[in-house]
Amino acid sequence: MSRVGNQREYHIAVLGSGGVGKSCLTTQFVQGVFVERYDPTIEDSYRKHIDVDGRNVMLEIMDTAGTEQFTAMRDMYIRMGQGFLLVFSITSMSSLHELISLREEIIKAKGDAQFPMVLVGNKSDLEDDRRVTRTKAFQLSQSWGNIPYYETSARRDANVSEVAMINACDLDLSLDAR
């Protein structure tokens, strides 16, 4: 966290495999638009003012690369991140499995400190192509210390601002507690 005057600034990193919808979630949240075309991310970050408990907070959202050839920056984003959105697609079981090692990387980089995380199952509009049941994902979120699990659709703007706000509020509480 950094403070400029009274304003807090929180860094949230969006992590997950290539193509799960990290950039679409980010642009839906920040700009209110859905991007149809898939353009693999190298690195991007966005800033947005939000209100947390009556306080003006600047969110810096770091949209990371999921595709192998661009993941070199990921270590840095993990180090800078204070809150994490761990994103998979409900249409891909392997995208859920990849989060297991990503979460381990976060824990290793951060020591044993508890950093706020949300497990996000994106593409909930593609119910017919679902490969990951809610139960399976929910069980994983429970085994990770009961972190929140949400299903989102960047396409339909379902639960998108909710996951960002929940992560920011958890972050707010955890920083106050330190």
Ligand SMILES: Nc1nc2c(ncn2[C@@H]2O[C@H](COP(=O)(O)OP(=O)(O)OP(=O)(O)O)[C@@H](O)[C@H]2O)c(=O)[nH]1
């Ligand atoms: N149906 C549907 N498609 C989505 C959704 N979110 C993203 N997509 C599509 O999935 C593709 C990949 O989305 P991106 O947001 O670019 O994926 P990413 O996770 O940022 O991928 P990398 O940057 O390579 O890591 C795009 O074609 C999107 O239009 C969603 O909620 N529903």
Ligand SMILES: [Mg+2]
């Ligand atoms: Mg991307």
